Amino acid sequence: MTRTTGLSPTREGLLRERWDDSQPKFHDDAHRASGESDRRLDELDIQEDSSRQRRFPRWAQKLFGRYRRAEKNYQDLKNDGPGSLAARQKAKAKGFCSRYKICFITTGVLLAVFLIASGSGVFWAYNTAPEDGLSPPWYPSPQGGTAESWEGSYKKAAVMVQKMTLVEKVNVTSGTGWSQDLCVGNTAPANSVGFPALCLQDGPLGLRFMDHSTAFPGGITVGATWNKDLMYRKGRAHGLESKLKGINILLGPAMGPLGRMPAAGRNWEGFGPDPVLQAVAASEEIKGIQDSGVIATAKHLVANEQEHFRQSFEWGLPNALSSNLDDRTLHELYLWPFAESVRAGVGSVMCSYNLVNNSYACGNSKLMNGILKDELGFQGFVQSDWLAQRSGVASALAGLDMTMPGDGLIWQDGKSLFGPRLTEAALNGSLPMERLNDMVTRIVAAWYQLKQDNRTQWPPPPPEGNGGPNFSSFTDDKIGLIHPGSDDETTAEVNKFIDVQGKGNSSHGRLAKQIASEGTVLVKNEGGILPLSRKGSTKKRDAGAKYRVAIFGEDAGPGDGPNACPDRSCNQGTLGSGWGSGAVEFPYLIPPLEALQSAFDSSSVEITPLLSNDIPIKASTSLLHDQDLCIVFVNSDGGEGFESWNGVRGDRNDLFLQKAGDQLVQKVARGCGKGKSDVIIVVHAVGPVILERWIDLPSVKAVILANLPGQESGNALADVLFGEVDASGRLPYTVGKSLSDFGPGGQVMYYPNGVVPQQDFTERLYVDYRHFDRQNIEPRYEFGFGLSYTTFEISNLTLSEQKPKSALPAPRADSKAAIPVYTTDLPDPSTALFPPGFRKLKRRIYPYISSISEITRGKYPYPKGYDQVQLPSPAGGAEGGNPDLYTPHVLVKVSLKNAGSRRGKHVVQVYVSFPDGVVDPSTGDKIDFPVRQLRGFEKIELDAGKSTNIEVELTRKDFSYWSRGLGNWVMPTEGKFTISVGASSRDLPVNGQW
Secondary structure, eight states: OOOOOSOOTTTTTOOOOOOOOSOOOOOTTOOOSSSGGGGGGSSSOOOOOSOOOBSOOHHHHHHHHHHHHHHHHHHHHHTSOTTSHHHHHHHHHHHHHHHHHHHHHHHHHHHHHHHHHHTOSSOOBOOOSOSSOOOOOOOSOOOSOOSGGGHHHHHHHHHHHHHOOHHHHHHHHBBOOTTSSSSSEEBOOBGGGTBOOOEEEEOSSSOTTOSSOOOOOOHHHHHHHTOHHHHHHHHHHHHHHHHHTTOSEEEOOBOOSOOSSTTOTTGGGSSOSOHHHHHHHHHHHHHHHHHTTOEEEEEEETTOOOSTTOSTTTTSOSSOOEEEOOHHHIIIIISHHHHHHHHTTOSEEEEOSSEETTEEGGGOHIIIIIIIIIISOOOSEEEEOTTTOOOSHHHHHTTOOBBSSSOOSSTTOSOOSSTHHHHHHHHTTSSOHHHHHHHHHHHHHHHHHTTTTOTTTSOOOTTTOSOSOOSOSSOOSSEEESSTTSSOOOEEEOOOOOOOSOOGGGOHHHHHHHHHHHTOEEEEEGGGOOSOOTTOOHHHHHTTOOEEEEEESGGGSOTTOTTSSGGGOSOOSSOOOOBSTTOOOOSOOOOHHHHHHHHSOTTTEEEEEEOOSSOOHHHHHHTGGGOSEEEEEEEEOOBOTTOOBTTBBSBOSOSSOSTTHHHHHHHHHHHGGGGTSEEEEEEEESSOOOOTTTTTOTTEEEEEEEEOOGGGHHHHHHHHHTTSSOOOOOOSSOBOSSGGGGOGGGOOOOSOSSSSOEEEOTTTTOOTHHHHHHTTOOOSBOTTOOOOSSOEEEEEEEEEESSOOOSSOOOOOOOOSOOOOOOOOOOOGGGGBOOTTOOOOTTOOOSOBSOGGGOOOOOOOOOTTTTSOOOOOTTOSSTTSOGGGGSEEEEEEEEEEEOSSSOEEEEEEEEEEOOSSOBOTTTOOBOOOOSOEEEEEEEEEEOTTOEEEEEEEEETGGGOEEETTTTEEEOOOSSOOEEEEESBTTBOOEEEEO
16 A cells, blocks of 8 residues: 655544545446445555546535435325334434435535636536545454354354355345344345344344333443443343344444544443443443343444544535544554453444544454454454445455445445345455355354354244244334335234333343432532432421422423434433434333422422423512422433434534523522522433533532433432432543533534545543543543442552563464364356246345356456465454453552441542653654553442452553554553552542552
8 A cells, every 4th residue: 555645743643544546436236346446435445546537526416316315205204104114214214314405505515615616617626535544454354263262153153154055155244135124134044054044133222113122221321330230230131132032133332432522422322431431331231241142242343433424425425534543542542442342252343434544444454354353353243334334345355244234335225235246256256255254154153152053042933933033123013014125015923012121120120220320420419418308308397388399391201202203313301312223212211200209208298390491480480489499300412413303413512401401400590499499400411511500509509410311210310319329320421611621632523624524533542531631621520420428438558469560461372273264166156146936025135146147257456455464463362352461460459438327339440640751662752641541440339337348450451552663562661650549530549659
């Protein structure tokens, strides 16, 4: 590849190589199995062409054509009844249309500017490809089967794959197309060897498009618990529900986006913007999911940090946004949770929509081959996000193993970039059989690894058995189409309404409530106003009067019901979830008002609700002035970019409360009891919100950040408000005093800065609290902060060296596992033809070719660097990386005492500060470090007056930084590390040095 020189200051230091400069050609046949068009959407074949044509861009013509078709489809869908396929797809079509209307305004302005700048009203100089793209090539894709823990599964997989026909292999790697079967993602079977069709289903919060399943709290709430046991149990319950519904592969947990930008729409699906907190939560959930026998998916790899421009064409631009980051930032922040997920044995990783250093993540060979499969030793399979694949052979060579949902560049067009194109590519020699065999083997090995070959636990589908998915993602009716996205009108019992929520003590609702209550963060509690008494005020009771409590805000009530909008894509009623593919159908949602009415003693407490954010003038005097206590509910919503609500297009427009929430709080705070009564504020939100407009008002005595509590919202909140459980949630993010406090790197790009939007991660490691610490910015509430109803004391810190410092981890050891070996002989092309009399369903993806004449052998133009010998990464050697990275070097011991008057829970947090003056041995560069970085934590429950000792192991990786010069983790051996232990990132009462 040609490397660029003389980068602009804003790009300096970013990993880059010249991306393809030619205009992508979106042929109607989406033929990308072989030929040069494959290379035009990948990182790989990059030659600069200074003679670009001056013409009106084809993408713009395509854009208007797609918009007209989408708008027509949406209008057609509007006329279909509830429960139909159309009703399920209506939201996606609507979101597509509304997004394009907005984008046409922007596009029109850009067109005008470019036409003027070109000096011509007819021709327009336009380049659709990234200008200085750049991710180094890494080929060939490493074969799976190198980990001893997977050796048995790979041996079984090799036996099965060896017997498969070519078209069966393609079936396993290709989705059948959106809504062609019952799940959101489906593959076809390899019948001759007994390998089933696989069902893939969203998502992180629960099971999307599902009946009788649990709506767990959002990932950000799980992160706020800081409770490893709850994280595991949530994953275990989630996996069990998936298994009982016939789901093979669960599309979660999410650890990308990490949370670089606090307003980003999908942050709520993950666990918070710290890589260690994300990694612990993700790995615990993965263990739980896979202990249930379901393949978990670590997503989205990687740097998919905002919704605006995340996907080609979704926002009216021909390419997605490029997240540009250096190697150290990638490893120490965004990749860290994925490394721990691989170390936990995750079966699948999903690559993201965006470009990474101007190479699509699902076609980035350095990312998938070099980092994920070699350095991190990933043994499972890489699947694309839905339509994130942008090339055929090139993406397979770059490490993509499975395409989802099977459609190519356009939803439901039946023209896959794999499918028959992959069959063609194998037969014409452009895709090496070694690569195809490895793609299939990785998928089959993951199936064996999770013991899905156990026919008792995983019975085959009808007519052989009663297994397979027992639900439909595309209708709520019992009887429905079995191939709803096709022209096949065959129906069957598609929804069996299996209740998978558990019963009694094993009820998943009980678990959901515990997660929600432990994920509720008390940040202000003046005068110990909380916990409340169910009987109200003793003084009032003694006087024979009732304690008057008013509850304000739409967020306290049921609204139009929890499932009023598709994929929860509106903010109405109480907020229990963000929106998008990570959201679910609520089986029920307990509004706060309902729970509070049940919790207060009606004989001594009078409750007056006003479930509106607009208090009438008359009520502001007659109602407000007569209250002893006012509880105000407010919120802030966001979600995935394919939907929008009230001007919020996935990413929030700011961090303020929505629906005039700040004004509601101010009005109540100033009027409740004529400004003399106490006010409690409860915030439900997808992430941090700005509290500055009212946080210091004298009547605001308590503030609770309840995050996204899921179906048990009201009950969980009541448990905290009334002290049934301790207030034990801790912030998984920083609450700043303004959005600008989060720095330039914390700002969503709402308007494109080019045809291929470029987002440079120039803040590098300094995200969230790391940025606040570096810039010495005082937050409103720091990362890790949260109040308790009791008091804890940390003391007696001791640091025990387990292993002395040394700069580099042990040399990478050779794998002792036997990698599968197959014959590379090509089958007779006639075996890949459609069988005689075969009925082809409309828009369905098949592995077959129509004619042998389609197969033309020739010299395939492999990407530059394809024949370059790649040395194994010294940071690799096992799942998660070099095993020595996880060798303990320091054992941290502290004493924790509950010095209060009641039982409670405390999160002991361990932070590491690196020595000053560290110089990289390979480059001579001075290495800068964040002031402190979270490296471990434990949540402990103690009775009043009790003490316990806590131990946290710190590993080599915890004391290392990523050296771009060495391509390895380096531990500074000179100077002292400072290890601090406390209750938050800024409350660290004990520290020591090593």
